Amino acid sequence: MKTLVAALLMGIALPAYADTPAQILDRLQTEAGTTASRERGKQLYHGKFRGGKTESCATCHTVNPQEAGRHARTNKTIEPLAPSANRERFTDPEKVEKWFKRNCNDVLSRSCTAREKADFAAYVIAQ
Numbered sequence: 001m002k003t004l005v006a007a008l009l010m011g012i013a014l015p016a017y018a019d020t021p022a023q024i025l026d027r028l029q030t031e032a033g034t035t036a037s038r039e040r041g042k043q044l045y046h047g048k049f050r051g052g053k054t055e056s057c058a059t060c061h062t063v064n065p066q067e068a069g070r071h072a073r074t075n076k077t078i079e080p081l082a083p084s085a086n087r088e089r090f091t092d093p094e095k096v097e098k099w100f101k102r103n104c105n106d107v108l109s110r111s112c113t114a115r116e117k118a119d120f121a122a123y124v125i126a127q
């Protein structure tokens with residue numbers, strides 16, 4: 001029993017598993033219950049929305065996901081979103097979820113649906 005508890009505690013202390021972008025996309029597609037569409041993801045990435053704090057995802061992430069962006073309000077540099085230009089992207093499911101939550105709220109004034117997340121990821125990962 002003690003060994004089991006110790007093993008569990010060690011497991012909890014380990015850093016989050018690094019996934020590949022393909023694995024993260026797979027999971028998002030499973031959650032969405034459908035195959036992601038790069039075309040719809042592209043529209044979400046570049047679309048201009050009214051009513052949110054920021055007009056579009058591209059406002060901060062630039063029109064090219066492979067380029068470094070700039071935060072629309074704080075002016076801080078944002079590393080490129082495309083895994084082809086930044087290998088840390090879409091490798092940590094918790095980070096992906098955290099930023100989807102924050103940024104979808106910022107632009108759409110609501111959470112993104114599971115399908116929107118899968119579409120967005122499919123588009124960005126393919127860049």
Ligand code: HEC
Nearest residue numbers: 054056057060071072079089090091096099100103104107
């Ligand atoms: C106000 C600026 C801003 C806007 C608008 C914005 N983002 Fe982001 N986004 C950020 C910042 C800042 C980070 C994290 C910075 C970092 O990790 O370097 C980030 C990171 C992300 C990540 C994390 C990817 C990873 O694996 O590291 C995702 C996913 C994401 N954004 C999706 C979106 C989507 C979808 C939209 C549009 C609905 C959007 N963002 C609009 C600022 C923005």
